[in-house]
Amino acid sequence: MRFDSLINPVSESEPCGPDLDEIGDDQYLNYMMGADNRLPSRYLDAETGAPFDRAKIDLKTETQAIGGFLEQSRDLRLLTLEARLQALAGQIIAFSECLQALAGLLEKFWDDVHPKDFDGDFTLRQNTVGVLEDRTTVILPLQYAPIVRDQRAGPISLREYLVATGKAQPREEEHTLDVNQIIETLRSEGHRGVVDAIHSSLTAGFGALRTIQTVFDEGTDYQYSPNFDLLRGVLGDLRKLIETARPDLGSGNAEAEASPQAEASTTTGGEVTHIELAAAARPAAAAVSVTSHAAASAALLAAEQYFGRSEPSSPALLLVHQARQLIGKPLVAALEALMPDYAEYASIVIDPSVGFEFNMTKMRAIVEDYAASADHAAEETEIPAFEARTRAEALALISGVGAFFRSVEPSSPIPMVLGRAERFMSQSFQSILAELMPKKAAE
Template identity: 25%
Template sequence: MSVIEVENLLEAIDANAPCGEDLEYDPAFTEMDTLAQEKPEQQYGDTIIPAEPPDWRGVRNVALELFGRTHDLRVAVCLSRALLATDGLPGFADGLALIEGLITRYWDEVHPQLDPDDDNDPTLRINTLITLCDPETTLHDLSQTPLVSSRVLGHFSLRDIQVATGTVTPIASASNENQSDQPSQTSIDGAFQDADLEALQAIATATAKSIERIERIEAELTDRVSVTQAPDMSALRTQLKDIQHILAAQLQRRGVSGDVKAYQAMAEAGAPEVAGATMATQHPVVSDITSRESEVAGVTTATQHLVVGDITSREDAIRTLDKICEYFERYEPSSPVPFLLKRAKSLVTKDFIEILNDLTPTGIEQANLIFGLQDDNCSDDSYS
């Protein structure tokens, strides 16, 4: 499901002027720019007014209103950043679809206009689009966008995962001096296990769509303005691919296909967000939660797996029960499931009469009577 109605927003505003007027100096345009700016910390005497982040919901509302009057890449880029903040990667994917549509359908008319006095120079447009790769704005916001949400363990972003794996070293400050405040890989893995599966699939599909759209935007711009003038969007694409590999690895641990190419193929086909993965029904996977060969963010982790469909011995079954117990003890310590599974494990090597004697000692006499067994052969001592 789309966050915004991209096709409706891309409709021509007027038959004679499909992109409407240039509203750069319109009060609404100015308001959008103002709302998108962070307000710095201010001090008046002894009074300190804390810094305020951009009002992204306000930006979103104003930008959508502007799209009814103008088709402008500056508005589309601003809206994309707002959607990333308010709706995460699914919103960002829609914003990129809007940008792609403006470029492919309205290159000759979209604002800001090409410079007719300088051989239709596209610099204003290119400078607008390259802000999507700004490490201090869009890329920073993308790295802080939650990739997983757990009601128990909280939200974790690409930045959190990079800190936990040591890929990124956090800048020391008073707010993060306490090591316990830093995200741990155990907490992150637990959040991915606890999170809603359809929500994870939706984010994975949106990430794949975003990568595909970035690549098509780059290709279209290269055709329009040549290789030398087209913007280099590799920084944005690389960060999205880092996210894609992390999500694919975590989905694989949930028993869902983590094949990156599968997500890209479904993104190209416009698959529904929640259908963004192939369930591994033929060989459901139970991940080994203690043995990892790699935990580097941005690279698919090589994790050992037990395949439930390949259990061929009692020992395999016992090891699988142990892994399930490990999961609940680590990520859901209040759950009674491990106690019940350990009880079941203790019965694995016993025969029927021994199990009956273990579970319901008072019922052994009725069993002896039903099966015609002698008391001396079925006493408690015989099955202890």
């Protein structure tokens, strides 16, 4: 792997070299500023819906520059920047290699890797790896990244599969494929080597994220743990697509994802490392079992009461309350609650060629008609008595509710809202302010 040499110390006195940002290295600062300006502000064109043009990324030049700086300084900011560039360029394997390099540096040089903490405050380091959750430069690019390029079918990506299965709407003039054609192309002998390599890199990427999470958990006592829900989601979708076409590659993955102990024993040939053991032993927020919508509401109320009582300044209080209010609400109500300024523009497009769609007015009418005729039988299950006296207990409740809705109501926005609440729980006021205030106001 290209980054293998990074685990070697730069020098005995400074294992990770100097912090080029902190010392004001002009070449580093100029490069990072320029690279940031080269990243797109949105991935999909606002008018046409066309994705970002990968040709705008000069990977050779960018990776040479980043490699030169990494030789001088082991800096997570450089690796997360390259990860975003690789994603934008549609390079799944290279993106995974960046994740693995990040995990390796954090695991070996936690005390020395840049950016360091400020008197125990790891906000900057947390935010550095947090950019891997960015939809514009990571999540959407990975959806559009080609798994294979076929002479007949063209590029095959997760995006093509989502459109083919009806989970995403095609834009005008977008080339669409049949589901069977996608599966057969990925299954073909001619693409076996590439598909094997992509699948292996996705599995390695999952392992790297787990290591990063665990090192942060251990190093900050769970106070600055990053959240990778979106990234894990898209990597998981990519892997599931490949395993649908190639069931021979799927053996053991579901069990490994569900059981940290099981994956620890498979990723190291039976020898469990201390990092993987720590991941397996990490307090699992999902340990709180939520089995009904009524129980979910009660669990969130308990978490909400904890924040109102003990951490009233946390944005998590607002988000948990909003999530609780969304339980049992239809799509229309969710859009109005979460996107009040844009809800009226929402529509469900059935056939864009003839203008067949349900606008917000039509959707409201359908919901009202359903509400008038529906017979809502009360849930007969017994509701547990939830209580949260600590942040960890509140997190356990929140995670349990999120897991419940991901399982029984995948279309619910509640897991997304709660995921954001979890992330805010470990942030300082300064980092919260940076996210809440518009960039212009911050400048």
